[in-house]
Amino acid sequence: MDALDKLGILAEAARYDAACTSSGAMRAPRQDRLGATRPAGCCHAFTPDGRCVTLLKVLLSNACAHDCAYCVNRSSASCARATFAPRELAELTVDFYKRNYVEGLFLSSGVLGTADATTERMVACLRILREDLRFNGYVHAKVIPGTSPELVDALGRLADRLSVNIELPSATSLEALCPEKSRDAVLRPMAQIRSRREDEERLLLAGGNAAGAPRLGARGGRAGHRPRGAADGPLPLFAAGRGSALSLTTRPRARVGPRGRAFAPAGQSTQLIVGATPEDDRHVLSLSKALYDRFDLRRVFFSAYMPLMDDARLPEPGTPVPLRREHRLYQADWLMRYYAFEPGELVTEEEPWLDLEVDPKLAWALRHIDRFPVEVMDAPLELLLRVPGVGPVGARRIVAARVRGPVTFDDLRALRVTLRRARHFLTCGGVRDEGSPLDEGLIRERLVNDARGSAYNRRRAELEGAQMRLF
Numbered sequence: 001m002d003a004l005d006k007l008g009i010l011a012e013a014a015r016y017d018a019a020c021t022s023s024g025a026m027r028a029p030r031q032d033r034l035g036a037t038r039p040a041g042c043c044h045a046f047t048p049d050g051r052c053v054t055l056l057k058v059l060l061s062n063a064c065a066h067d068c069a070y071c072v073n074r075s076s077a078s079c080a081r082a083t084f085a086p087r088e089l090a091e092l093t094v095d096f097y098k099r100n101y102v103e104g105l106f107l108s109s110g111v112l113g114t115a116d117a118t119t120e121r122m123v124a125c126l127r128i129l130r131e132d133l134r135f136n137g138y139v140h141a142k143v144i145p146g147t148s149p150e151l152v153d154a155l156g157r158l159a160d161r162l163s164v165n166i167e168l169p170s171a172t173s174l175e176a177l178c179p180e181k182s183r184d185a186v187l188r189p190m191a192q193i194r195s196r197r198e199d200e201e202r203l204l205l206a207g208g209n210a211a212g213a214p215r216l217g218a219r220g221g222r223a224g225h226r227p228r229g230a231a232d233g234p235l236p237l238f239a240a241g242r243g244s245a246l247s248l249t250t251r252p253r254a255r256v257g258p259r260g261r262a263f264a265p266a267g268q269s270t271q272l273i274v275g276a277t278p279e280d281d282r283h284v285l286s287l288s289k290a291l292y293d294r295f296d297l298r299r300v301f302f303s304a305y306m307p308l309m310d311d312a313r314l315p316e317p318g319t320p321v322p323l324r325r326e327h328r329l330y331q332a333d334w335l336m337r338y339y340a341f342e343p344g345e346l347v348t349e350e351e352p353w354l355d356l357e358v359d360p361k362l363a364w365a366l367r368h369i370d371r372f373p374v375e376v377m378d379a380p381l382e383l384l385l386r387v388p389g390v391g392p393v394g395a396r397r398i399v400a401a402r403v404r405g406p407v408t409f410d411d412l413r414a415l416r417v418t419l420r421r422a423r424h425f426l427t428c429g430g431v432r433d434e435g436s437p438l439d440e441g442l443i444r445e446r447l448v449n450d451a452r453g454s455a456y457n458r459r460r461a462e463l464e465g466a467q468m469r470l471f
Helices: 003-013 086-098 115-132 149-156 171-177 183-205 213-217 281-295 323-338 360-367 392-404 409-414 419-425 440-453 455-470
Strands: 055-059 104-108 138-142 161-163 268-274 299-304 426-428
Touching: 003 055, 003 086, 055 086, 086 115, 104 115, 115 138, 115 149, 149 161, 149 183, 171 183, 183 268, 183 281, 268 281, 268 323, 281 299, 281 323, 299 323, 323 360, 360 440, 409 419, 409 426, 419 426, 419 440
Parallel strands: 055 104, 104 138, 138 161, 161 268, 268 299
Antiparallel strands: none
16 A cells, blocks of 8 residues: 555544644744744644645554544444554655645554554654654644653654543543543643643743753744743733734733743643533533643644444434534633633533523623623723623723723724624713613524624535535
8 A cells, every 4th residue: 555545544534633723833944954833733724924724634543452432443443444654654744745735744643552652653753754854844743642651751852732632521431432541541641741841841931941952942933932930910901903812812821932842842732522422511611621720731622523433322323413512612612711711601500501502702791781781981801801792902902992082882893893792782981882782682682693694604504514414
């Protein structure tokens, strides 16, 4: 079997790994190196300058010793199997880079014998890529649960980002569907990655160099670097509309950015499958928050389960794929990471599922209609960010504009605040928008009807319908 035949099998086998994230790394081109990273990354992500870049997303092997019920590559599955030799995949990556197909590599694998044996092959592949072929581009590598600490460390020194897939939202579901995996085997490498990055951070803040820094010292200026000794906490008020919108939210910045780091400079992430097991959104979001807090994750990815396998433990084939639920979980996750929402504010014991009809921020506002309207002239930034239709750029623009004088609804329109939503929840100088009710039912009805009629949602419905028919 030649390399392209293997690629056809192993790229298809990797399609269920969620990987749409920015790279979190910045490495400038070098004369003696091939490739460069940018603040963008996996699978049709966009850079700040508008470029769309992609990674070669592939498994080293889809032969697997595990028999996870939901996985298309499980050991009992009847499917074509293939395995790349480490040099074969490294050379294929460089060949695709030279053809301008990709700008980096997303590498995962089935468990080929044991976790350590598989990781040794992954490390060998990345070592050839980095050292022999001088590849300087972005690499995201999956850590297989059960891998020894020494090999996790070796992998982290060759990859920009690591991820350990927790896969299922509870230990009970993991035991039922993945008998060869355990909760501890998944969490142990996550803890090691955080500990290793914290040790490196302390060293860098003290003015030292990370072990292995010569490889990373040439990575050029990295985005997100913060001066040594800078304190944690919310960002100060920036001039309205300047910089990345994410930098204008209430999320604290790390004390040390990727620059100079030798171990997983872009951090770690994980993936949760939703819809394969009975856990509700309250459970999923509480777990996500705990993972962010405990392991300093950059992202928790949600993957809607696609019912392809006929297994009594899983939803029947033909069951609708919960794509809208996946979308709402991503929105809720965004609110937790960048807008300081807590899981208990978005879902409750009485209402443990996210509202599929409206987005989580609007659902929260409708449940707390007694807190509105908000006066634009004196509302703190944190409260403005909770108004539906007001994002980080709009909130900063309002704060900057009101310093100069009274702000009217016409001014908000000129500031490009999304008034279709925001007008129901704001007052300007004590005056409400005359066409806006302050009734939860009427607001919901109007906004749901507006959303259904939007070009975005019409197109989304078409695409979702097309996707459903495929499975």
